[in-house]
Amino acid sequence: MMETTELNKLSWQLRLDTLDIIMAGGGGHIGGDMSVMEILTELYFREMQVSPDRAEDPNRDYFILSKGHSMEAYYAVLCARGFLSLEDVRSRFSQFGSPYIGHPHNTLPGIEMNSGSLGHGLPVAVGLALAARMDQRPSRVYVVTGDGELAEGSNWEGFMSGAMYHLDNLCCIIDRNRLQISGGTEDVMALDNLKDKLSAFGWQVVDAMDGNSIEELHAAFETARKTKGAPTAIIAHTVKGRGSSVMENKASWHHHVPNPEELSQIRRDLLQRKEACAS
Amino acid sequence: MNNTIPNRQVICEVLSAHAETDRDIVVLCSDSRGSASLAPFFKDHPGQAVEVGIAEQDLVGIAAGLAKAGKKAYAASPASFLTTRSYEQCKVDCAYSGTNVKLIGISGGISYGALGMSHHSAQDIAAMSAIPGMRVYLPSDRHQTKHLFEALLQDTQCAYIRTGRNPVEDVYSGADCPFEMDHATLVRDGRDATIIACGEMVSPAKAAAEILTAEGIDTRVLDMYCVKPIDRAAVLAAAEETHAIVTVEEHAPFGGLGSMVAQIVSEACPKRVLNIALPDAPVITGNSQQVFDHYGMNAAGIAARVREALA
Numbered sequence: 118m119m120e121t122t123e124l125n126k127l128s129w130q131l132r133l134d135t136l137d138i139i140m141a142g143g144g145g146h147i148g149g150d151m152s153v154m155e156i157l158t159e160l161y162f163r164e165m166q167v168s169p170d171r172a173e174d175p176n177r178d179y180f181i182l183s184k185g186h187s188m189e190a191y192y193a194v195l196c197a198r199g200f201l202s203l204e205d206v207r208s209r210f211s212q213f214g215s216p217y218i219g220h221p222h223n224t225l226p227g228i229e230m231n232s233g234s235l236g237h238g239l240p241v242a243v244g245l246a247l248a249a250r251m252d253q254r255p256s257r258v259y260v261v262t263g264d265g266e267l268a269e270g271s272n273w274e275g276f277m278s279g280a281m282y283h284l285d286n287l288c289c290i291i292d293r294n295r296l297q298i299s300g301g302t303e304d305v306m307a308l309d310n311l312k313d314k315l316s317a318f319g320w321q322v323v324d325a326m327d328g329n330s331i332e333e334l335h336a337a338f339e340t341a342r343k344t345k346g347a348p349t350a351i352i353a354h355t356v357k358g359r360g361s362s363v364m365e366n367k368a369s370w371h372h373h374v375p376n377p378e379e380l381s382q383i384r385r386d387l388l389q390r391k392e393a394c395a396s
Numbered sequence: 397m398n399n400t401i402p403n404r405q406v407i408c409e410v411l412s413a414h415a416e417t418d419r420d421i422v423v424l425c426s427d428s429r430g431s432a433s434l435a436p437f438f439k440d441h442p443g444q445a446v447e448v449g450i451a452e453q454d455l456v457g458i459a460a461g462l463a464k465a466g467k468k469a470y471a472a473s474p475a476s477f478l479t480t481r482s483y484e485q486c487k488v489d490c491a492y493s494g495t496n497v498k499l500i501g502i503s504g505g506i507s508y509g510a511l512g513m514s515h516h517s518a519q520d521i522a523a524m525s526a527i528p529g530m531r532v533y534l535p536s537d538r539h540q541t542k543h544l545f546e547a548l549l550q551d552t553q554c555a556y557i558r559t560g561r562n563p564v565e566d567v568y569s570g571a572d573c574p575f576e577m578d579h580a581t582l583v584r585d586g587r588d589a590t591i592i593a594c595g596e597m598v599s600p601a602k603a604a605a606e607i608l609t610a611e612g613i614d615t616r617v618l619d620m621y622c623v624k625p626i627d628r629a630a631v632l633a634a635a636e637e638t639h640a641i642v643t644v645e646e647h648a649p650f651g652g653l654g655s656m657v658a659q660i661v662s663e664a665c666p667k668r669v670l671n672i673a674l675p676d677a678p679v680i681t682g683n684s685q686q687v688f689d690h691y692g693m694n695a696a697g698i699a700a701r702v703r704e705a706l707a
Binding site: 175179223229230231232233234236237239240241242243244245246247248249251252256270271274275277278281 | 422444448451453456463485489493
C-alpha cells in the first residue's frame with residue numbers, strides 16, 4: 118500500500134500520462150480528467166481491494182466510473198495499476214479499430230461496467246452493493262459521478278434506493294468541480310446545497326473541502342468505511358483542469374485539446390508540481 | 397375461453413420453483429409485483445426479491461449491478477415503462493455491458509386497454525430489437541412461457557420478454573408443447589400460405605388457419621415467439637414452400653415482426669408479405685379483444701388478409 122506522499126507524487130505523473138494519452142488520441146475530456154485524478158489515485162492505490170491478479174475475485178471491491186468521459190485519467194490509472202499497458206493505450210487510443218475508446222468498456226481488464234451516458238453508475242452500484250450483501254461478501258462498491266451529471270434524475274432514484282436498503286458498503290464520490298460543458302453548474306442547473314440534499318436523502322455525507330488532497334480523501338474514505346447503516350457520499354471539492362493555470366477552472370477546457378504552446382506550458386506545470394512533491 | 401391462468405403467473409411459478417435451489421435468482425419490481433403476479437415470489441423469497449419503487453431506470457440499473465455480481469436478475473415492470481423510460485439502461489447497462497438481466501415486460505401491447513397510449517407498448521419490439529445483443533421474445537401461451545423461462549434460466553445473456561395482462565387461449569397443451577430455443581414453433585403445416593405470428597396473435601392465427609383450411613387454403617402457422625434472434629430458416633422455408641406470407645403482431649406497423657420477415661423474404665426469396673398490426677396512431681378505446689376485433693386482428697380478419705395475399 119502506498120503512502121500519502123507517494124500517492125501525491127503519483128497523481129502528478131498520472132496527469133502527465135493522461136496528457137500523453139489525450140494528445141496521442143487527438144482528443145479527450147481533459148478538464149474532468151485533471152479534477153478526478155486524486156480520487157482515482159487514492160481509490161486504486163490505497164483504498165480499494167482490486168488488482169489485476171484478482172480481477173475475477175468475487176470478494177474484490179467494485180469501481181464504476183459514472184462520469185465515463187474521464188476515461189483518459191482512468192486509462193492512466195489502470196495502466197499504472199497493471200491492468201493495461203500505457204504504451205499500448207497511448208499508441209492506439211481512439212484509433213481505428215482500437216479497443217481503447219473514449220468511455221469505459223468492460224471488455225478491457227479492470228473495467229467492470231460500460232458507461233458514457235450519464236446517470237447510470239449509481240443505480241448499477243446499488244445493485245452491486247445489494248448483491249455483495251445478499252452473498253455476505255466483504256466487497257465495497259465505489260462509484261464516481263460528476264457534479265453536472267447529478268441533473269440526471271436517475272441519480273436521485275439511486276440515492277433513494279441506496280438509502281432505503283441501508284447500503285453501508287456503497288460509497289459515491291462526487292467530483293464537485295463546479296463546471297460543466299456550458300459553464301458553471303450553478304448557472305446551468307443549480308446543485309447547491311448538495312450536502313443538505315444528500316443528507317435529506319438519508320446518506321452519510323462527507324465534504325472533502327480539498328477534493329484534490331490525497332490526505333483529505335483518505336480520511337473521507339475511512340469515514341465511509343466506518344459508517345454503518347447508510348451509504349456514504351463524499352463531495353470532493355475539486356478544481357477542474359487542475360495542474361496548470363492554462364486550464365484550471367475554465368469550462369472551455371471540458372474537452373479542449375491543447376495547442377502546441379498550451380501543451381508545453383501544461384507539461385512544464387505538471388512536471389514542476391510533480392517535482393515539488395517530497396519523495 | 398377455458399384457460400384462466402395469465403402467462404405472467406406462469407413466470408412467477410417457474411422463478412419461484414427454481415429460487416428454492418438457486419439462490420442467485422433475484423426478482424426486481426417497480427411497485428409492480430401485483431400486476432406482474434410476482435407477489436407470491438416476494439412473499440416466499442424475500443431475500444431474493446428487490447423492490448425499487450416507481451423508478452424504472454433504477455430498476456434496470458440495479459438489476460444490471462446485481463447481474464454483474466453474479467446474480468440472475470429478473471426485472472419485471474409494465475412493458476410500456478420498461479422499454480421506454482429505462483430504454484437507455486436496457487441498452488447500456490444490460491446489452492452493452494453484457495449483464496445477465498432478463499427484462500420482463502408485463503401487460504404488454506395494448507393489454508391495458510382503456511388506460512390509453514401512455515400504458516400501451518406498441519413500440520417495444522422495434523425498440524428492443526434495435527439494441528445490439530438484446531434478444532426479444534413474445535411467448536404465445538402459458539405452456540410456451542414455461543418452456544421459455546426454463547430455457548432463459550440456463551443462459552447468461554440479457555433478453556426482453558413481453559407478456560400480456562390477461563389469460564390467453566391455449567395454443568398448446570401441457571403435454572404437447574413443442575419448444576426449441578430460438579426456433580419458431582410450427583403450429584400447423586400448410587402448402588398454400590403461411591401466417592407468422594407472435595405473442596397473443598398466435599391463437600387467432602391458428603384459428604384463422606383452421607377457417608382457411610376448411611375453405612381449401614392449406615395454411616401453415618409459425619409461432620415466432622423468438623422475434624430476435626428471428627428464425628430465419630423457418631421464414632425462408634415458408635417463402636419457398638408457400639405462395640404468400642401474412643404476419644400478425646400486437647405492435648406498431650413499423651419495425652416489428654412484419655418488418656423483419658419482409659426484410660428476410662425480400663432479400664432471399666421474394667414473395668408477397670402482408671402485415672397485420674396496430675395502426676400508427678393511438679388505438680381505439682376498448683379491452684384487448686375489442687381492439688383486436690376493430691383492427692381485424694382476429695381469426696376472421698387474419699383469414700381475410702391471407703385470401704388477399706393469395707389473390
